Amino acid sequence: MNCPVCGGDCIEDAPALFARLPHAFAPCPDCMGLTYDKRAPPPDLAPAEPCPSCEKRFIDDVFAQIWTIMADTGDLSRDDPLAAAGTPLVHPGIALHRPPYLPPRSLVLLSRSVTEESARRLVAEVPEIRGVVRNGDGVPGVIDTGTDGNGRRHTLLAGCDVRADIFDTPAGPIAVYKQQSVIHIEFPHGQNPKILATYQAIRKRSPRTFVDACSGAGTLGLAGGVLGVPAVICNDAWYAAAFWTACNIGVNREALGVEGVQILHSIADLAERPVATEPVLVAVAEGARDIRVYHGDLRLLPPLLPDTVDLTAIDLFEKDDREKLKEITQFWIAAVGGDVFIP
Structure with missing residues (x-):
């Protein structure tokens, strides 16, 4: 592309x-x-x-x-x-x-x-x-979910800031592209603890459907796919995260066992609503894996999910906010079910 x-x-x-x-x-x-x-x-x-x-x-x-x-x-x-x-x-x-x-x-x-x-x-x-x-100040992305706000960005002054990070998984490497002015830095430092936590959860649960509810540029969702989960659903409230997750499915399509990815919205379209509330389907990929990407508030995602979700990763930025993390985790378990882990 x-x-x-x-x-x-x-x-x-x-x-x-x-x-x-x-x-x-x-x-x-x-x-x-x-x-x-x-x-x-x-x-x-x-x-x-x-x-x-x-x-x-x-x-x-x-x-x-x-x-x-x-x-x-x-x-x-x-x-x-x-x-x-x-x-x-x-x-x-x-x-x-x-x-x-x-x-x-x-x-x-x-x-x-x-x-x-x-x-x-x-x-x-x-x-x-x-x-x-x-x-600028802070990390690019959502400032407060559920606001339909503008979020936070850095400023690309010249050239192109698209780059890839390579992460190892037990099933082989994955490539994660992102536009660095609008996506947080996630530089590889050898073994990735979040990918390791995802691998351990998948090995324990053997899920048929894995949801990466706060996908970022798609690292954990991609890891779930290459580790063999038949159905993967990625979601993020930040427009750039959802778009680059979709792109990265196409980039890694060989390892995922999909023919390609159908991207339904351009990044310019998504940028008109940078922080989404009501989820919108952004991309679809089919083959050995059935993969969906949404752009929306994870609290509004459950009606769009299949009846059985075995495993969900909730990787909030605000991990230090224990009350918020507990509230969202309890909501998800009640609304969706399955196992939930915090990578």
């Missing part, structure tokens, strides 16, 4: 993405890179060139160029440390055991300091940059 943000070829099928992983961020024999103190400004050196053999460049050299451009435009002072430039989000996101050597267009920069002028220069002058996002 074409990228819904830039119209380009940013979204690869999972097998093609996985094929690049073993050496995605590894240096070739000709690579060279300098390590800088992140707590100090970088040295006043000309930008290091990408490796002539593999076109990769060490991340510290990339960030030194990013820092220099931001200092030239006044986003940073000459005394600011290298770390002040922002947070690197590599594409594809994998668990890294050493600092990466970055190929072209493999980095989304998330920064509080960056302005539009700098962002345009960064995309034009730094070959590793694919997109620049200015982050």
